[in-house]
Amino acid sequence: MSSSFSAPKGTYDILPPDSATVLAVREAIAAPLRRAGYGYIETPVFEDVNLFSRGVGESTDIVTKEMYTLITKGGDQLALRPEATASVLRAALQANLHRVGNLPVKLWYSGSQYRYERPQAGRYRQFWQVGAEAIGAEDPALDAELIILAVDAYRSLGLSNFRVLLNSLGDKQCRPVYRAALQDFLRGLELDPETLRRAEINPLRVLDDKRPDVQKQLVGAPMLVDFLCEECKAYHEHVRELLTASGIAFEDDPKLVRGLDYYTRTTFEFVHDGLGSQSAVGGGGRYDGLSEMIGGPALPSVGWALGIDRTLLALQAEGVELPTPNASDVFAVPLGEQARRVLFAQVTELRRNGLSADIAYGGKGLKAAMKAADRSGARYALVAGERDLAEGLVQLKDLSTGDQTPVALDVLVATLKEKLQ
């Protein structure tokens, strides 16, 4: 009988052997970040709820509908983090990282996020991101660097069926002018009450409405690109040039609006064409005003987060299998009590010498223990009974060819090290 509990709706367990792929994906995304000078950061999975309502935005779905909030016994109002950017910036400000080091402060993170969304393929209530934030510098090269690092990470995983969508959301000079123009346009449409309400609070989000009848009405809506001020236009052009010079193909997507309110200027999304409706495998952009929104000094910043769950689905969709390390190099099969003691000591010694080794536990007989050795995926089985030990030997069996050779116990570690190199 299995237990009477199962993982909560919208969550799932990550089990071997798939968990090895998860680790490999995180590592593949982290490697280019480390090479570019990003330092690792961890922050709590819960924060003051106001950090997110102020940072991510009072009118976003994430804050109004999807946040897991709680009141502690001490009366603190907390929320499980729905994303990490606000937390990372909060942590950097709290530790004064922007004062002690050179700007930008470059940080990367890996962790779970929580959103009370309607679960479906590729959309979960607990999901994983690896993200990067470059805090405290306004420089188109930084925006380009981050996009290049994400693309290089996807490429290193063997993915090819993804696209980069790029847009600029303007800044505090030009966006309000556009917002007003868009609102004027939306007020003239026949929209349902909820969409009309959204048009008043967060009109840019209406552009993102997926319903075909709404999309039809939006034909001819004013576009932000036509309202960008000279500074924003020049900045965006500079990012585009740097990407082109680095061999990054991107698509200009003037309708790309992100689901978080803190973005300014450069915004981008990475979409994978094998994933159906939840096609965004990652996204990010510049958030020049966020620091001030959460009570800090002006610190123009840019970053992204890549979804690990969806990256795994993308790998599956493209049929890419990542090389994952064998569980063990060596699997020991002791026959009898004395052999169990000797081989247990040998296995410990092998591990201390950097080899991965395991042993049949639970007093298994020869047949069951050999089956366990086969299942383990090990290259070699180490078989020994009383007679072998009396001669100071163990039998080394190559599990792929079936060849078996006796090896003296005192040279076993050295012999295996050489064979496995």
Ligand code: HAM
């Ligand atoms: P986001 O677009 O909300 O951005 O999330 C980034 C990625 O996380 C998405 O592209 C997707 O792959 C994954 N993701 C989001 N929600 C779910 C879900 N419910 N289930 C599975 N995967 C999901 C952010 O979170 C920003 N903090 C990114 C950022 C960093 N912007 C600047 N710096």
